[in-house]
Amino acid sequence: MTDMKKIRFWWIFRRGKKKYLFPSTVCICGVGTIVFVAILNVFSAVTRSYNGPPQNSILNTTRLMTDVRKMTSPRVRPTQIKRETSNVILDIDDGPEAAYMIHDFPDTDRNAQSGQLPETDTFYVDDYDKVDENSQKSHERGKLQKISKGAAKRLPKALIIGVRRCGTRALLTFLRVHPDIRAPGPEVHFFDKHYHKGLEWYRKQMPTTLSSQLTIEKTPSYYVIKGVPEKVHRMAKHIKLIVVVRDPVSRALSDYVQLASKHSDIETFEELAFLNNATGLVDTSWSVLCNGVYSKSLVRWLQYFSLNQFHFVSGERLVADPAGEIAKVQDFLGLKRMITSKHLYFNKTRGFPCVKKHERHGKPRCVGINGARHYPTVAPRLLKRLRDFYRPFNKRFYEITGEDFGWDDNK
Incomplete structure (x- = not known):
């Protein structure tokens, strides 16, 4: 059935x-x-x-x-791939002044040398890549550099606050040679122009650093602008402050030369610096001259910070003995002396020290223009009048800092 x-x-x-x-x-x-x-x-x-x-x-x-793409990418070492690498923050250096440097971290990847995977998720990128939040632009230069998961953007622990036309850019260029110093490329101008954007915006302008590295920011206008010391104190009351100074008369002439290079119709230095050439009456309202009264600005900063938080760099010695001045700065920052005379040389064409070419790549790093700018011609009696004007302020500056910079010697 x-x-x-x-x-x-x-x-x-x-x-x-x-x-x-x-x-x-x-x-x-x-x-x-x-x-x-x-x-x-x-x-x-x-x-x-x-x-x-x-x-x-x-x-x-x-x-x-996604993982297959990571494994097959020519810019990544396959043996170093582990899961969840999307949270790794890339170690980058912003700006043209920093792009030529290679920073090695010999103590961060001992396991990689023995062929073992490190405990943290790591991968490698080209040292010369400039990476922002939305893109990766390859410059096809450099070598592979290890980037650690512990890297992050941090607020600066030291500021180069001034003074304009005294050698602040040269100082930062030399300091970039140190592997434990990182700095943003352009001047940020947070405390004088962008303070309303908040500390989070300021932090995002900083380069990515490891916990062992020191972030430094340079904006030379900070030193002379009222209100900046209080704002800096609100952010970090124990921050370290670096001030580069030079003979105020030479500084004023250099400042004028830079202004004249941008404005062809500018008046002569004598017309701007003196209210009356016959009497030699100095125009104290001209900012170019006011910026050289270092003691007045320093008193304002000392209302919020102690003197031991400051380090004063001689602009003259930075040219004559750059290695010696840089050694003092490294000591002040609490860093090992790794920048020495072997990293620097004097460029006769520019009349200024330069960073030597890296042994494996790049070009010598020099500051300024090709060839020295010539100061404007000023009558000797008017130059003497300017020195007489600055002499009491210089003396007061020497008393506060406890250091004689020798600007009034034999002049």
Whole structure:
């Protein structure tokens, strides 16, 4: 009887009885679906060792494709890939002044030398890549540099606050040679122009650093602008402050030369510096001259910071003995003396020290223009009048700092 029923079922199915076609099709599709799901589960189990546990799906194909791209990227070492590297912050250096330097971190990857994977998730990028939040632009230079998961953008622990045309840019260029010093490329001008944007904006302007590195920011206008000391104190009352100073008369002439290079219709130095050339009455309202009254600005800063938080760099000695001045700065910052005379040389064409060419790449790093700018011609009696004007302020500055910079000697 059972055999007859089977024969009748298949006979009806083959004869195309419509009322039996739909149940039969559903049965066949159900069996096929079960087989297909079983195959996917087997494939998922095989790939699980590569990707880890699947997330919210039978097979996380998106994650698989992402990891495959990472493994095949020519800019990444496959042996260093581990999961969840998307949270790694890249160590970058902004600005043209810093792009030529290579910073080595010999103590951060001892396991890599022995062929073992480090405990933290790491990967490598080109040292000369400038990476922002939305893009990666390759400059096709440099070597591979290790970037650690512990890197982050941090507020500066030291500021170069002034003074304009005294050698602040040269000082920072020399300091960049130190592997434990990092600085943003352009002047940020946070405390004098962008303070309303907040500390979080300021922090984002900083380069990414390791916890062992020191972030320095340079904006020479900070020293002379009222209100800046209080703002800096609100951010970090124990911050270290570096001030570069030089003979105020030479500084004023240099400042004027830079202004004249940008404004061809500018008046002569004598016309701007003196209210009356015959009497030699100095125009104390001209900012170029006011910026050289160092003692007045320093008194304002000392209302918020102690004198031991300041380090004063002689602009003259920075040219004559750059290694000696840089050594003092490294001591002040609490860093090992790694910048020495072997890193610097004197460029006769520019009349200024330069950073030597890196042994493996790059070009010598020099500050300023090709060739020295010539100071404007000023009558000797007017120059003497300027020196007489600055002499009491210089004396007061020497008394406060406890150092004689020798600007009034034999002049």
